[in-house]
Amino acid sequence: LQGTPSRTRTPDPPERRTRPNLLRHHAPLARISLLGADTRATSSEVVADKMCAKIHYIAPNIYCCGAGTAADTEKTTELLASNLSIFSLNSGRNPRVVMAAQIVQDMLFRYHGQIGANLILGGVDCAGGHLYTIGPYGDMDKVPYLAMGSGDLAAMAILEDGFKPNMELESAKKLVRDAIHSGIMSDLGSGNNVDICVITRQGVDYIRPYEESVYKDKRERRYKYKAGTSAVLTERVIPLEVVEETVQSMDTA
Known part of the structure; x- marks a missing residue:
């Protein structure tokens, strides 16, 4: 989100946290940059990682959200940070x-879309x-607010409805949280927790997690059956003869 903080009340500088640091959202105020993301990474229909960090460090005053191929977004942001x-x-x-935006734009343009990295770059x-x-493909645009990723349609609807140019910091946090939650509820590829990163001239407040998922499946019963529950109708044992056995050592250095 981008705008000018209200003059009636100036929010205190956020406390700097030392915690380590896809719906992907960004909400900068005029002198504040606010990033948010979910924490689910998927491989096809399988949830590969429930605590994936999608807000990447670029510089002390710049962070980046990534959507697309997880390996591409991580290595692209690492190269940019270097x-x-x-x-x-x-x-x-x-x-x-x-x-920072022009450097990563030039790099992605040279690869003509072979690097699957959709990035939201924010900073102060x-x-x-x-x-x-x-x-x-190297296309770049400067926007006041944006959502990217598999749940971006639902998230963008919340951002378009609630965005105002002169938002308080806490209101902007709530708006980003609501947008990410909307994407989580509307998309199986997004889920788990909500991370938020507030960037100001005084420092960075990386809140991980900002909110734990309120949408968790609970197993209603145990699916471990007792021996003998399913009757064995026939049994056939086929002996196997080992023709050749080869052992290869693997270099783990």
Whole structure:
């Protein structure tokens, strides 16, 4: 979300947390950047990871949400973070958000969509809060708010309905939480917890988890049956002869 904080009440700087750091959402206020994501990673119809971190560190003032192929989004953001850390060491200052967006845009454009990374890049610099969306083909746009991922249609509906230019920080957090929850309820590929990252000039507040899932399946009964529950009608044992046995050692170094 992007706008100007209300002048009637200035929110206190968020407490810096030391906790380690897809519906993917971003909500920057004029001087604040707010990112949110779910924590479910899937492999086809199988839930591969229930605590996948989809908000990636780029720089002290920039974070990035990723949707698409998990390996591509992680390695792309790691490469971007490495390049920007070299810039910071040489210049002695934090990078601009538009600089990070242009670097990753140029890299993705060269691969013509072969890297399945849909990114939402958000951060705060000397010019305020910024939000950029970068597609796998190198297309880039600057937007006030955005949702990406398999549950983005339901999430975008909540963002479009509740977004206001002059939102309080807590209201923006609730809006992002509601958008992610809407995507979770409407999409099997999204789920589990809600993570939120608040970026200001004073620092970063990475809340993981911001909210644990309220939609969890409970097993109603045990599916371990007693021996003899299913009757054995016939039994046939076929002996197998080992013709050749080969043992190969695997290098684990």
